[in-house]
Structure formats: C-alpha cells, structure tokens
Amino acid sequence: MSPESSATPGTSAPRGVSLSGESIWQTPGRRQGGCGRSLHRAGGGPMDAPRRGPKEERGVTVERIVVAARACFAEQGWAGTSLRGVARAAGVDARLVSYYFADKTALLQACLQPPPGFAERVAAAASAPLDRRGAALLEAMLANWNDPASAVVLRSVILTAAHEPLALQQLQSVFRTALIGVVAGSLNGADGPGGEERAVRAGLVASQIVGLFMTRYVWRIPPLSELPDEKVFRLVAPTVQRYLDGPLDR
Amino acid sequence: MSPESSATPGTSAPRGVSLSGESIWQTPGRRQGGCGRSLHRAGGGPMDAPRRGPKEERGVTVERIVVAARACFAEQGWAGTSLRGVARAAGVDARLVSYYFADKTALLQACLQPPPGFAERVAAAASAPLDRRGAALLEAMLANWNDPASAVVLRSVILTAAHEPLALQQLQSVFRTALIGVVAGSLNGADGPGGEERAVRAGLVASQIVGLFMTRYVWRIPPLSELPDEKVFRLVAPTVQRYLDGPLDR
Structure with a gap:
C-alpha cells in the first residue's frame, strides 16, 4: 500500500488531506506542483469570473495570490520564490501582486496567518x-x-x-x-x-x-x-x- | 525564554542539537547558514590538511562535500542548490564535486543516507x-x-x-x-x-x-x-x- 492510497476518495482519509497535499507530495515529477502550474485553465484565458478592477475583486484576487504563494514558498523556499513566479502560478498580472503586497516578506507573512478556525x-x-x-x-x-x-x-x-x-x-x-x-x-x-x-x-x-x-x-x-x-x-x-x-x- | 536558549552550552540540551541546528535556525539573517558560508577559514586558504590527490583524501573530501550539500538542500531545496554552490560552501573545487558525484541526484542521495548507528x-x-x-x-x-x-x-x-x-x-x-x-x-x-x-x-x-x-x-x-x-x-x-x-x- 503506498502512502498516497490514504488520499483516494472513498477511503477513510480526511478530505482536506488529499486536497492540500496534492500539489506538493503527489506529483511524480519535480516542480510541477501548485507553484509551477498556473491556475488558468489549460490553453484558456483567465477563469470565468468577469474581470473587474482590483478594488472590487480584492478578496478573491488576494486569496488566489496567497494560495499560489503558499505552494511556492513550501516547495521552493524563500530564495526560489519570486513575486513574478507567484503571479504566474496564480494566473494574475505581476503588477497586481505588487499592488496587494508591498514585498516578498509581506506576501510570506500573509501565507503564514493561522488557519481560519x-x-x-x-x-x-x-x-x-x-x-x-x-x-x-x-x-x-x-x-x-x-x-x-x-x-x-x-x-x-x-x-x-x-x-x-x-x-x-x-x-x-x-x-x-x-x-x-x-x-x-x-x-x-x-x-x-x-x-x-x-x-x-x-x-x-x-x-x-x-x-x-x-x-x-x-x-x-x-x-x-x-x-x-x-x-x-x-x-x-x-x-x-x-x-x-x-x-x-x- | 527563546527557543534558542535550549542550545546554550551548560543547559540541558543535548550536544548534537546545537551543533546540528546552528546553520539553519540560529542565524538571524537569511541565507547565511552552512550553505552560503564557505568552510574555509575567513580570509584564509584551504584548511590545514595538506593538499593531496583526490584518491588519497577521498573520505575527507566526500564528507566535506556531503556536509555542505546537506545544509544547501535543507535550506535552499533542490532548485536552489547547485553543484557549484555546494563546492563553494565546502571550500573545494567544483570539478571535485563532479568527480565524486555524477549529478545533483547522486549528491542528494548521499545526503539522505540514514545516520550512522x-x-x-x-x-x-x-x-x-x-x-x-x-x-x-x-x-x-x-x-x-x-x-x-x-x-x-x-x-x-x-x-x-x-x-x-x-x-x-x-x-x-x-x-x-x-x-x-x-x-x-x-x-x-x-x-x-x-x-x-x-x-x-x-x-x-x-x-x-x-x-x-x-x-x-x-x-x-x-x-x-x-x-x-x-x-x-x-x-x-x-x-x-x-x-x-x-x-x-x-
């Protein structure tokens, strides 16, 4: 039995484990996890939500950036993570990352907030x-x-x-x-x-x-x-x- | 009491902890640990041992390289670690690293051998x-x-x-x-x-x-x-x- 079997749907593993673990541990190759992979649909443009100004969609965009940044920091560490790489992984313009986060330290700090609840x-x-x-x-x-x-x-x-x-x-x-x-x-x-x-x-x-x-x-x-x-x-x-x-x- | 206080000499912390932990956790700044720092003495040349051919000092040199590589992989991950960077941290010529280790995977594998004993x-x-x-x-x-x-x-x-x-x-x-x-x-x-x-x-x-x-x-x-x-x-x-x-x- 491989360790991954615990994440198969229908087994006893809690749901969160497979969801959260996939990008880091369940990819056979290197560097194909959540960090390297864009959240855009393959070959498509941005996801379905209509494009709005940064102010209106602030919560959604910030969350997208933080989710992508968490994977980057966890997989590639501080030195290997760039605001540009995070933007690519999140599928947003790099200027938007700089707009919401003053620098890499601020972004890391946002990633390290204790989980809700x-x-x-x-x-x-x-x-x-x-x-x-x-x-x-x-x-x-x-x-x-x-x-x-x-x-x-x-x-x-x-x-x-x-x-x-x-x-x-x-x-x-x-x-x-x-x-x-x-x-x-x-x-x-x-x-x-x-x-x-x-x-x-x-x-x-x-x-x-x-x-x-x-x-x-x-x-x-x-x-x-x-x-x-x-x-x-x-x-x-x-x-x-x-x-x-x-x-x-x- | 800071977590680091457990590593102060004279307290109850086991010796190995402070020795092994220093390069990674006890440096206030970023990237100044065992990986970035050469094992050469500051400002000096190679350490005191007389220079010998690769064959004779194989054990010593391999160990130097592996010690430096462990710090690099632990701190900077796969992507952030280069054979050249490991050579620099170990204070050896980069060609010597290539001489002993076919590639980065072989070097990582050597670093992951279970501890002696x-x-x-x-x-x-x-x-x-x-x-x-x-x-x-x-x-x-x-x-x-x-x-x-x-x-x-x-x-x-x-x-x-x-x-x-x-x-x-x-x-x-x-x-x-x-x-x-x-x-x-x-x-x-x-x-x-x-x-x-x-x-x-x-x-x-x-x-x-x-x-x-x-x-x-x-x-x-x-x-x-x-x-x-x-x-x-x-x-x-x-x-x-x-x-x-x-x-x-x-």
Whole structure:
C-alpha cells in the first residue's frame, strides 16, 4: 500500500488531506506542483469570473495570490520564490501582486496567518470538562486537519518552517499561544497543578498531537496514515488525556 | 525564554542539537547558514590538511562535500542548490564535486543516507525485554539525537523532506524498515498480537517519538525543548511502553 492510497476518495482519509497535499507530495515529477502550474485553465484565458478592477475583486484576487504563494514558498523556499513566479502560478498580472503586497516578506507573512478556525476550535475544546478534555482536544485537531481550508495552511506552514526562519517563528508563536498556552491555561483551576507542570502537560499533549499529524498527514507513514479517524482517535485520546490529568511518571 | 536558549552550552540540551541546528535556525539573517558560508577559514586558504590527490583524501573530501550539500538542500531545496554552490560552501573545487558525484541526484542521495548507528541503536533497543522495551526505544532515539553525527543527518533529512519528494521517500523508507518494521517485529512472539496490531502499535510508538523530536529538537517549542533528557525520558517512556504492550483503547 503506498502512502498516497490514504488520499483516494472513498477511503477513510480526511478530505482536506488529499486536497492540500496534492500539489506538493503527489506529483511524480519535480516542480510541477501548485507553484509551477498556473491556475488558468489549460490553453484558456483567465477563469470565468468577469474581470473587474482590483478594488472590487480584492478578496478573491488576494486569496488566489496567497494560495499560489503558499505552494511556492513550501516547495521552493524563500530564495526560489519570486513575486513574478507567484503571479504566474496564480494566473494574475505581476503588477497586481505588487499592488496587494508591498514585498516578498509581506506576501510570506500573509501565507503564514493561522488557519481560519484553528485557535477557536482548540479554545472550545480546552473548555470541555477535564475528564473529556483530552478527547475534545484531539477531536479539535483532527477537525483542523479535516477542514481543507485549515489543513492547507497547517501543511504549508509546517513545510515552509522547514526552511524559513520567519515561518518557524510563526509556527512557534501559534503553538505557544493557540495550543500550549490555551491547554496550560485550561488546567489553571483552584486545585490544578502549578504553572510549570501545566506547561509541561500542555507540551506533552502537543508532542503527541504533532507526532500523530506529522506521521499521518505530512509524511504519510503507514499504518497510521491508513487508519480511519475514529480508530486513530480511540488509540491516541487516552494518551492525550493522561498527559492532561494522569500521573506523569508511569 | 527563546527557543534558542535550549542550545546554550551548560543547559540541558543535548550536544548534537546545537551543533546540528546552528546553520539553519540560529542565524538571524537569511541565507547565511552552512550553505552560503564557505568552510574555509575567513580570509584564509584551504584548511590545514595538506593538499593531496583526490584518491588519497577521498573520505575527507566526500564528507566535506556531503556536509555542505546537506545544509544547501535543507535550506535552499533542490532548485536552489547547485553543484557549484555546494563546492563553494565546502571550500573545494567544483570539478571535485563532479568527480565524486555524477549529478545533483547522486549528491542528494548521499545526503539522505540514514545516520550512522541509527538502525543499530533502534534494533538493539527492540531486543530489550518487553517490559523495558519502551524505555529502551526512547533511550535509543534520544541517543540518536544526542549523537551529533546522527542528529545532523536526521535534522537535514527532516528539513529536506519538507520540500523534496526524494527526501520524503527516504524518510518514509527508513521509518518503515528501521523503526516501524523493527518495533513491530519485536512484538512478534508466540503470544504476541497479530500483524496488523503489531504495525499499529509500532506506528503509535513512532508517532510519539516523532512528535517529541519535532517539538523538542526541530521546532524547539518550550517547555519540552528546555527540559533535561532525564525528565523528558520519565515523562514520555510510559506512553511508549503503553503503546507496546498496554491496552490500546483507554
């Protein structure tokens, strides 16, 4: 079974994974992913939407540019990405990219914004009763990977963080505030553990969730990459729960 | 506390981490890491070793080239790496790189060889008695990250796998044989679990170990990045052990 089989429609793989992963991992050749490929239809002109001035279609155009730029940064890194290349991949005029983004740094920063809903899902899960909080957190993180709009950002931040210090900083910052900070804060009850222990417990929760997602979604290592969500959830939730409120040294 | 503080000498961070991480994460500016920087001493000529013909110093020269190439591929990806750039970073003549490596693919493949001792450490740990095997496996993986020669390769394969399909394949292959295969095989006793369960247990072990190492060593997220090895070991070993021989669904 190849790692890609988990992305076949009809299997148990979450939808977001195949959508977000295709451009980077599922292309047999080199450099034919979302970055090199124009969003124009083959041989055709711009897509069907009527052409409007930059102001009117701002949201759509900016999103097109950011989607293309995420693929470029993730695949080719900072040095290999040019505003012109991003414009080509997005199927827009290069001047439009410069119009919306002052420079490459501003464009990268836009690409690294936390996924929509990410922090809200984690925060909602962290307010579940303590004895169900581990399950709720794992469920929230699975939901983040199953939401295509969220998964594509998570994946691209992870891949870009591998070679871009700015992306690593963004990843560290989201981690510290939206995951470790929120989970540690949720343990801050009257009879809860001290601050250092809270942070360690939250860090352990993060370590298990990150490892699951790296092996299952990013690297796609069987067998975890091939199991249905419900099974993964049953296998891993007890660990997350133990890190939250169980004994830590056995 | 910055993530970098874990690499300060005298703290609890394993030696290999600071050695292997410096060129990629600890440089404030862009592209001043191991790839762009020549291994020559500043302003000087080649290093002290007397110049010999390619045959005699083959091992040393090949290692210099591979070390430089790992940094280049990890930081700048396939497209951003040239044999000429690698030669410059290694401080050797470009013709020497071509002499030892037929092309860029051969050079990348040399960079992706599993770290020395990696598979042996995991295999030795997997033959520990079952009730101590989780601790032995975690200890073996910590030893791999604490061994500078091993850590630099692990880190570079992980970073390069983020943008190079060939590196991802190598990572998947090492995972499946040297970690998941070995751990699953170690559970193959007369009264052990069935093949599918063995593989799932081994995958869960890998997920926790990967998550610990991504958050602690690669992304350097506090507080796990700042704890001493012994503490991390005590916190995480019970999870690894439970994945090996404990009940899986609670």
